[in-house]
Amino acid sequence: MKKIYILTFISSILFSCTSNPEDKWRGKWNFDSYKVEDISQLYSYYNISKSGEIDQYLMPLIGVDYLMVEDGNANNLSGLNYSSGKFTADDKYLKINNKKVYEIIDYRKNSVKLKPLMLEFNQDDNPLNDIILTFVSDDLYNTTELDYTQPQYNKWRKIPTDKEEPQTIIDRLTQQVEYARIYFEKESKLHNKVKTIGVELPFQFYRNGIVLEEYDPMQKWTNYFYDFDDQQLAYTYLLHAFKQVNSEQIKTDNILEYDRLLLKNMETYLKSVKVNIPK
Incomplete structure (x- = not known):
């Protein structure tokens, strides 16, 4: 009996030595909430006097963020910053491509x-002044299909550093609509609901369909265009695409299917657009 105990003890040591400590991060972690110890510091930073306004500034930066870890790689969306690459972790920091992305404040099995x-x-x-984000584990999420955390669906997030050509603006908008469609399909299949803020376009989802909001420079999706003129051009085409496909007959009684088809039709329409506006 003593030999069995010794063998068990030795095997547990070997397992702890060979087990990858990063495996505990495997899967998808969804943004849940944020906390700041001294909110007055942020009010002062933004020169805000009225309580409640801080969310107008924080939410476009934070949004519905995620950390997706699989097979030693990570896809991370934090505010306006999307990063993808080799994932490593220790007791203090999470790194992507050997760059510190998060400091670990507290780790638990289902929330961090x-x-x-x-x-x-x-x-x-x-x-x-520190803003601390809480993430919760999403046990339903998998990468077998419609994985909107992947780089190919997030190319449009690279914020331009200079004016873009009209066609480039429309292409970026088309990629955003594609992301919205993939996000919508994935979330509605997993959770039978869609968090509107995660769809980075001015959409609101209701029980009877999708509403396109009026243009607002505070909306997060506008941050991916260089200036006001580029934003206005993108919104003009987004509005035109919405009206174009909304007038078509989508025959289904399933509201989630209706929304999916509407987004798909908008994406298809925008892909057909060729813009050549003289300067």
């Missing part, structure tokens, strides 16, 4: 608290 190191408020020396 992380300090996003990319946010400008988190780069000073005052811990009271």
